[in-house]
Amino acid sequence: MSAVVVLSGGMDSVTALHYAATLHDRVDALSVHYGQRHARELDEAAWQAERAGVGEHQVVDLSSLGALLSGSALTSDVDVPRGHYEDATMRATVVPNRNAILANIAAGVAVARGHSSIVLGIHSGDHAIYPDCRPAFVDALEALLAVANYQPVRVEAPFLHTDKVGILRVGQALGVDYSRTWTCYVGGDVSCGECGSCGERREAFGAVGVRDPLPYATDREGAF
């Protein structure tokens, strides 16, 4: 068994990477520059890939997709909304069909390299907002990848039924270094601590009772 891990450099996909590297004989990683504001996460992805001992860590440049898929704050000049992920305004961070695009590119790599699976770091904390993080999406994706090529590609989403708290517990057990992950959506030199992504991360560390090793622009602690 071997796999390609879709690796953004955030805590979810980094934890999925180390979990997959534990589970599988051979793991490659695929990161994407698709026009997002901050490439800092790609540096962390590379560091984690090395640490996890992946065979190949590829970064594919999909920045020309940015203009095509504009309307999302992650790829355009729209202001990133501050506040909790569950706020309706956080829908502005949705990139149309993002996970389907990334997963299908990863599946192409899996076929090219003879991997049996792709691994996604999606989790239940995103179910409310993001349709492409839900179980129905994973099921449909796996059904597509069962027929799209000569050999089927499995879809592994080890955190599909847990949230960032569960992810963090797994990561602690695996010894993941979360100082080398990047979560903030805003893209400053230091994590803002206030966007939905930072807020959810800090809540998770608070819930597990572990200190988040990342510095934040705000000195507020815990949830907001």
Add this chain to the structure above:
Amino acid sequence: MSAVVVLSGGMDSVTALHYAATLHDRVDALSVHYGQRHARELDEAAWQAERAGVGEHQVVDLSSLGALLSGSALTSDVDVPRGHYEDATMRATVVPNRNAILANIAAGVAVARGHSSIVLGIHSGDHAIYPDCRPAFVDALEALLAVANYQPVRVEAPFLHTDKVGILRVGQALGVDYSRTWTCYVGGDVSCGECGSCGERREAFGAVGVRDPLPYATDREGAF
């Protein structure tokens, strides 16, 4: 009803474009440069998009995918096989997961632009060789795109149950100018006339009894 047409510049997708432009209130087109040897087809795609009166014709550069998905003669230095599509050697022209990647990018554009459908020019003549041209693929893709975003995206494959002969008949009825389409896989200044793609095209023109307006490097007529 409106749609995004995946437009390669070959006769199948060009015919699908003109059919969709007839059927829908509004049509955009999406072409991809993904590291293929010949960009000539993209010029023809632009010409046809203008002729069909599309709203926007976008070309997305996915050339960095080429290396990732190497192993196919369409994106790598492997020699393009000569001979009929049904030959086993034509499998060398398979780009891993290509149609799933293209269709999902098109679906992202559809969501961003408020289109109800994507349109693919796939046809039954490719069923034997290409898993991602088969009805099971289209069904699975549509099921994925029903759940991957807030609104479903339909998958229209008007030629799914016909072949290049049927496509050509429809195109003749619609007045499609096939002198501005590009089919050859080899990538010379003039179509080679010998690759599987040229051969299948010439067979279709022969079957319909229409002269193929493209010049060929070989002066042989009809099937080979």
